[in-house]
Amino acid sequence: xxxxxxxxxxxxxxxxxxxxxxxxxxxxxxxxxxxxxxxxxxxxxxxxxxxxxxxxxxxxxxxxxxxxxxxxxxxxxxxxxxxxxxxxxxxxxxxxxxxxxxxxxxxxxxxxxxxxxxxxxxxxxxxxx
Numbered sequence: 001x002x003x004x005x006x007x008x009x010x011x012x013x014x015x016x017x018x019x020x021x022x023x024x025x026x027x028x029x030x031x032x033x034x035x036x037x038x039x040x041x042x043x044x045x046x047x048x049x050x051x052x053x054x055x056x057x058x059x060x061x062x063x064x065x066x067x068x069x070x071x072x073x074x075x076x077x078x079x080x081x082x083x084x085x086x087x088x089x090x091x092x093x094x095x096x097x098x099x100x101x102x103x104x105x106x107x108x109x110x111x112x113x114x115x116x117x118x119x120x121x122x123x124x125x126x127x128x129x
Contacts, residue, residue, distance in 0.1 A: 028128065043118070072126050
């Protein structure tokens with residue numbers, strides 16, 4: 001497997017962990033957990049919706065770089081740090097995908113994520129051509 005997408009270390013002084021943002025194997029793209037960090041390395045501040053929106057924007061960017069879009073997403077995994085965010089996540093998630101295409105999904109509530117300010121991460125498995 002060769003990584004097809006690499007992103008530079010985000011600014012802000014934090015070291016970037018040793019992984020690829022996405023790896024393509026055949027016609028499948030495996031997207032790593034995407035947190036709510038913009039291209040300048042800044043964490044989306046504010047509420048859960050702001051962080052969710054940044055995660056989805058990051059997913060759009062990775063998909064576009066791979067020549068795909070949200071209709072090609074087969075499955076997502078959403079990691080949340082607060083169970084109370086599940087209803088809002090469901091509402092935002094439904095709005096993030098075309099109505100005719102809701103991928104399979106696993107949602108997990110975890111004790112913490114590697115970056116303490118993250119309220120969520122989203123990873124995806126995507127069909128690419």
